[in-house]
Amino acid sequence: MMLFKVKDIVTRKSYNNDILFEIIDIDQDTAYLKGVDVRLCADSPLEDLEKVGMIQKDKNQDAEFYHKLDDFVKLNRSEYFYLPGKILHIDADKDYLKRCIEFYEELHLQAFGLLLKEDEIAAHLEEYLKKYQPDVLVVTGHDSFNRKRKNRSDLSAYQNSKYFKDAVLKAREFERNPDKLIVIAGACQSNYEELIQAGANFASSPKRINIHALDPAILASCLSLSPKNKEIDLLELLAKTKYGSDGMGGIITNGSMYVGYPR
Numbered sequence: 001m002m003l004f005k006v007k008d009i010v011t012r013k014s015y016n017n018d019i020l021f022e023i024i025d026i027d028q029d030t031a032y033l034k035g036v037d038v039r040l041c042a043d044s045p046l047e048d049l050e051k052v053g054m055i056q057k058d059k060n061q062d063a064e065f066y067h068k069l070d071d072f073v074k075l076n077r078s079e080y081f082y083l084p085g086k087i088l089h090i091d092a093d094k095d096y097l098k099r100c101i102e103f104y105e106e107l108h109l110q111a112f113g114l115l116l117k118e119d120e121i122a123a124h125l126e127e128y129l130k131k132y133q134p135d136v137l138v139v140t141g142h143d144s145f146n147r148k149r150k151n152r153s154d155l156s157a158y159q160n161s162k163y164f165k166d167a168v169l170k171a172r173e174f175e176r177n178p179d180k181l182i183v184i185a186g187a188c189q190s191n192y193e194e195l196i197q198a199g200a201n202f203a204s205s206p207k208r209i210n211i212h213a214l215d216p217a218i219l220a221s222c223l224s225l226s227p228k229n230k231e232i233d234l235l236e237l238l239a240k241t242k243y244g245s246d247g248m249g250g251i252i253t254n255g256s257m258y259v260g261y262p263r
Contacts, residue, residue, distance in 0.1 A: 004031060010049040012042075017050060019210070034142075038210040039096065039187040041142045062103060065214055068240045072225040073107060081263045085135030085182075085224040085256025087111040088128060089217065090167075092118045092141025092160075100138075100217040109224050118142070122166035129174045129181075135256035136182045136223050139167045140216045145189035145208045152208065153193065161191040165198045172199035179254045182223050184216050192249055202250030212242035219248060226255020 004010065004023060010033070011017035019040065021033035031049060033042045075082055087104060089111055091097035097113050104111035112132050116124060118141045129137070142160060149157035155165070164185045175181035178201050185195045186204035188211055195203035202219050204211045218241050226232050234252050238245045 004046055004049060004051065009036065009052045011052060012044050012048050013050055014048050020052060023049075034093070034095075035188075035210070035213070037213055039093070039140065039142055039213055040144065040189075040210050042144075062099070062214060065103070065218060066106060068218070069107065069221060069225070072222055075225075077263065079261060079263055081260045082225075083258040083260070084109055086133065087136045087138065087220050087224055088114070088132045088134035089138040089220065090114045090116055090121055090125075090128070090140070091138075092116060092121075096140075096213045099213055103214055103217045104221060107221055107225070109221060111220075118160040118163040121163060122170045125167055125170045126174055129171065134181070136220045137171055137184065138216045138220050139164055139171075139183070139185045140187050143187035143190040143204075145191075147208075152191070155191060155194060158189070158191050160187065161194060164190060164203075165194050168195055168198040168200045178251070179228075182220075182253055182256060184219050184223075184250075186216075187211065196249070196251070200250070201253045202248060204249075205247050206249040207246040209243060209246050211247040215241040215243075215248055219250075223253065223256055225257055227257050227259050228254055230255060 006023050008023045010021050020036040022036055023031050024034050025032040029046050031044050031046055089100055094115050097115055101113040144159045146157045155162045168185050171183050183200045184202045185200040189208045190204045192203050192206045222237055231252050238248055241248045
């Protein structure tokens with residue numbers, strides 16, 4: 001059997017090597033995995049793994065996503081000035097959080113990042129909403145749907161959707177108006193319908209698929225850079241995410257950016 005160690009980049013042969021994972025722990029003959037690009041945790045027998053090698057991680061790895069936001073970033077700065085919405089991003093994964101914060105920084109957005117486990121977010125949310133007063137709130141981390149349960153509406157079939165729902169409900173206790181506090185919630189395979197019904201503007205995952213690590217940040221950035229007095233183009237916005245409306249969905253929402261004149 002091939003020797004594996006923590007930090008190795010691998011794929012799973014039984015899944016046709018479809019997703020890149022990083023090994024985060026090994027216990028006897030079982031490896032615990034985290035998606036390199038998708039918000040998914042899994043475990044696998046070592047014998048099912050195939051080593052890929054090291055993945056170079058630098059600030060250019062997400063260049064394709066910056067390009068998707070070109071139409072938001074190219075503002076008429078000769079006469080007008082702009083005050084983009086403030087973002088509070090709460091994530092249960094430190095690597096994904098770092099990647100999202102770097103994404104916001106590249107776009108020159110004001111964003112605050114907090115690392116909290118999924119089941120801890122709701123208990124601390126009001127404190128942080130009062131402290132940071134965000135226009136856009138992102139609540140994300142890891143999730144999964146147990147397809148053996150088959151009942152997509154049963155929250156107990158999901159790893160963390162219940163906790164994301166609790167956080168959305170807490171956010172809506174703080175601010176009921178969905179245009180004053182835009183809420184983006186969920187992770188891979190989350191219970192989309194429950195999160196939307198709880199009050200999220202945007203959520204994952206309509207088709208119970210995996211989402212890219214940056215998908216919530218892409219939506220947050222677009223909403224931060226969209227004018228307050230203008231409804232977003234919902235289909236166009238969702239198309240900017242990695243997997244489109246299969247991975248993320250939501251409601252028509254106004255942006256959170258103030259536009260002023262003269263510069």
